[in-house]
Amino acid sequence: MTKVLVLYYSSYGHIEQMADAVAEGARAGGAEVDIRRVPETAPKEIVEAFGFKTDTAHPTIESPDKLGEYDAVVIGAPTRFGRMPSQMAAFLDTTGGLWMKGALIGKVGGAFTSTASQHGGQETTLFSIITNLLHQGMTIVGLDYGFQGQMGVDEVRGGSPYGATTIADGDGSRQPHEEELAAARYQGKRIAETAAKLKG
Template sequence: MAKVLVLYYSSYGHIEAMASAIAEGARSAGATVDIKRVPETAPAEVAQAAHFKLDQAAPIANVQDLANYDAIILGSPTRFGRVSSQMAAFLDQAGGLWAKGVLNGKVGAAFTSTASQHGGQETTLFSLITNLLHFGMVIVGLPYSHQGMMSMDEIVGGAPYGATTIAAGDGSRQPSEIDLAGARHQGELVAKTAAKLFS
């Protein structure tokens, strides 16, 4: 049975919701799944003034936790087309794991959220995937077997590189059912891939 970590950062709950869907998909494929989040690095008064969602249920991860899983799925909102500083700060602490090759051959994947359709989803996914490749991980994206991302009937997230959602500039749009289905599908594929590699 594959052990999967869904590790995320979420300011306003969009990535938190996607993380839950990713985990649901991985569990549907028989994996044991933990959902954890990286620490908030913004000062408390700044986070509160910006109305960050600070009461999230997922426990705070420790960098050493990464060694305990067969697969790690990273989720971060975009920040000007790249990974959030909170996620970057967490991953920057993983040099010891990298030096020892602890994550070599494990499965990695990424998901994200942007304010607009053209807000940097794919570059953010690539910035996450770049970290995973430097760790020596095997990458699983979101193939077009998730047909929902081909829809022209509504605004949808999704890319071949990972599940995505679109939050709107004011954060009012929550992940749609198509976005959540993409997240579940990616989680399922990651779990199945890890099971094949580590069975």
Template sequence: MTRILVLYYSSYGHTAKMAEAVAEGVRDAGAEAVVRHVPETAPQEVVESAGFQTMDGHECIGSPDELAEYDGIVVGSPTRYGRMSSQMAAFWDQTGGLWQKGALIGKVGAAFTSTASQHGGQETTLWSILNNLLHMGMTVVGLDYGFEGLTGVDEVKGGAPYGATTIADGDGSRQPSEVELDGARYLGKRVANTAAKLAN
């Protein structure tokens, strides 16, 4: 069975909810979805003062070496000034050994993110994730326009051809909408289907 890792970091729960939706899409395609988060690297005083939520709903990934066990990897991170969070970047900074061995070449990769506003760096954050996957030799899948939720201006929503996104608002009060969650599900399904085809 095709195995897809959904790897994320989340400070306030928005990216975690998107990760669950990606996993739903993976399972809908008949593949196995494993959801893990990267370690928290912020000092405890920062975590407490900023009111970060714990990521207790999923296990923390043990080692970057685990990435090689999967047929596809979907990476999610909230934006930090238009790029992935330092927590996610710190994890990928430890994957040099995998790069040297070419351990991820040919595997399928994709990205998702959460930003405070529509223009808060969604596409640049997705690209900061995708750059890592491309350097690893992975085959990147985006959120193509087969997902109809990418078009239309009838409501405020995230979404980009580079990956699934959600908008949290400046105070984090907005939760992922059904359209945004559907985009994450669509992305998960596309990754799983693509990985299955490449394995045959």
């Protein structure tokens, strides 16, 4: 069976919800799925002062070497000034050993994100994640236009051909819309199906 890892960092729970949806989609695509988060690197006083979400059902990933055990890795992180946050960057900076061994070459990768506003850096954040995956030799699967829910301007909506997204608003009050969660499921399913084809 194809194995998929959904790896994420979430400060306020938006990306955690998207990670669950990506995992649902990957399972619907026939994969065995694990969800892991990267370690929090912000000082405890910052975490407390800004009200970061610290309760989660998902364990922290044990080591970067675990990525090599999967056929596909989907990475989710919110934006920080148009790029991935330092917590995810710090983890990805430890994957040099995998790169040296070519451990992820030919495997499938994908990305998803959240921003405060519609123009808050969704695509640049996705690319900041995808760049890492390309350097590892992975085949990228985004959110293709087979998912029509990302089209239209009748309401605020996330979605990009480069990956599923959600919009949190400046105070984090907007939670992922059902259509955004459906986009994450769609991308997760496509990633699982693509990984199965490449593996087979």
